[in-house]
Amino acid sequence: MRDAAPQGTYKVQALDRAFAVLDLLGESETPLGLAQVAASLQLHKSTAHRFLMVLERHRMVERTANGKFRLGLRLFDFGNRAIEQYDLRDRAQPHLRRLVAETEETAHLALLEAARVIYIDKIEPTRAVRMITRIGASNPVHCTSVGKAMLAFLPPERAAEILRRIRYERLTTRTIATPEALRAELDKTRRRGYAVDDEELEEGLRCIAVPVLDAQRLPVAAVSVSGPSFRVTAQKLPSIANYLLQCVRGISVDMGYTPAGRATRTALSA
Amino acid sequence: MRDAAPQGTYKVQALDRAFAVLDLLGESETPLGLAQVAASLQLHKSTAHRFLMVLERHRMVERTANGKFRLGLRLFDFGNRAIEQYDLRDRAQPHLRRLVAETEETAHLALLEAARVIYIDKIEPTRAVRMITRIGASNPVHCTSVGKAMLAFLPPERAAEILRRIRYERLTTRTIATPEALRAELDKTRRRGYAVDDEELEEGLRCIAVPVLDAQRLPVAAVSVSGPSFRVTAQKLPSIANYLLQCVRGISVDMGYTPAGRATRTALSA
DNA sequence: TCTAGCTTCTCAAATGATGGGACGCGCGTC
DNA sequence: GACGCGCGTCCCATCATTTGAGAAGCTAGA
Secondary structure: OOOOOOOOOOOOHHHHHHHHHHHHHHHOOOOEOHHHHHHHHOOOHHHHHHHHHHHHHOOOEEEOOOOOEEEOHHHHHHHHHHHHOOOHHHHHHHHHHHHHHHHOOEEEEEEEEOOEEEEEEEEOOOOOOOOOOOOOOEEEHHHOHHHHHHHHHOOHHHHHHHHHHOOOOOOOOOOOOOHHHHHHHHHHHHHHOOEEEEOOOOOOEEEEEEEEEOOOOOEEEEEEEEEEOOOOOHHHHHHHHHHHHHHHHHHHHHOOOOOOHHHHHHHHOO | OOOOOOOOOOOOHHHHHHHHHHHHHHHOOOOEOHHHHHHHHOOOHHHHHHHHHHHHHOOOEEEOOOOOEEEOHHHHHHHHHHHHOOOHHHHHHHHHHHHHHHHOOEEEEEEEEOOEEEEEEEEOOOOOOOOOOOOOOEEEHHHOHHHHHHHHHOOHHHHHHHHHHOOOOOOOOOOOOOHHHHHHHHHHHHHHOOEEEEOOOOOOEEEEEEEEEOOOOOEEEEEEEEEEOOOOOHHHHHHHHHHHHHHHHHHHHHOOOOOOHHHHHHHHOO
């Protein structure tokens, strides 16, 4: 059919459709009725209906009192199983909490997937303005501090592979928009030991990040501190970076990554 | 086919199979190879392969370095969207944290879905033995304190409907195993204002829970405190219950549920 | 180099999904 | 009160879609 099927070569129509339904419900602020789902996805009512019933049986969607559909809690279950393996998250939490206490700004923990970063945890300072990000959400690598932090310390080949896949979308006037600029930025990041996002993702938002290194000294994640530019000033960056470094060092230890003896400074100290 | 299709009347084979794949990967401790997946689900290699490729395209599964499959982070994204609507979770966290500090035992926040309870958050006291439950996991209502707490304060018709769906599986020697016993237990719960699970879910584990009530005074969730029976003794229950009541009152207020004036005691105080 | 075990790919067959359309319900309008 | 409308549910003949046998590749170990 005239489906907007992602270019991938393998296809199972039913699955693409089912996930389109989930996507739609996930995007929507409010639960949707059968008719709306069918219309949005250009499916016939009966088809959409069948899908929704099956999805409901699997608890991937659920119905509200008035019969509309929204995402089901089964997804929550799956989602938690999915990150379980990365028990990084649990172990990192106390460290992130301390980081937030120290900096009074929001901290994120992120993973790298393809050319995007995925936030797997977020801690906010008490009574802060709520930040935009949602746990589970993702952003392009090239305009986030966490992305740059991981990229900068990845082995050249793996970094190159990811760089190739970046589609330099411009999100603010400061977003890095060329491979050359990004390469230069990564050099800078390596030299100073931490990555900065200076309103490149969102106007008025400044972030700073460092990678979490495993026993092989490879980045497995990154931790960032983000806040409004007027609070996270250029002068404060080094001091925040220090807290960050302490934080990730703590995480690495907790994960059982041997601090690699004296080599801890190799990549990370200014 | 001779599929073990859940009895539901609507069927989309491809979806059932896809979810079976996700289930399998979710259950498995370690990533699985194509052959293992195909064998476990009695699918042909080529079929399993196609499914996995499509699931991978949707990032519902991902491949490890050695080519094996595991759940993908897209599920994590969906999962978080799914509970987003219940922002209860975020708001409840600080209160749960305080509760844990006060009781020094594990706290859970749970929702009711069909005849099961689903844990949507868990806070553990520092340096406690890690508990069994995983966020996102579920248990039958009849053998959990959170389940009984919600059930007890639900309007009779809705409670009855749920009661009808319970299949009294016996998990320990003390598990409530008949509708009558459960009904009696719910009465008791209502009278004392909190629910107790006395090793009914797991030997050696005692839990106590109270419901979180919305503006209509209906349970929308429940909070529990759980710990080893030798620490969570019968004598301590009333005092823990007190902390619990304070906790859920705080949550209700934070959620914007008007404490319903003087009526706060209607259901909840001993 | 050969074998074993795994993944990837192709294509004809037929099963299983599709969607046109009928039905029934509830609601607001005339 | 009758009518029209939008919505969800259900049925079933048709055919597009998925299926799976099998061949071809790949890798590692003997």
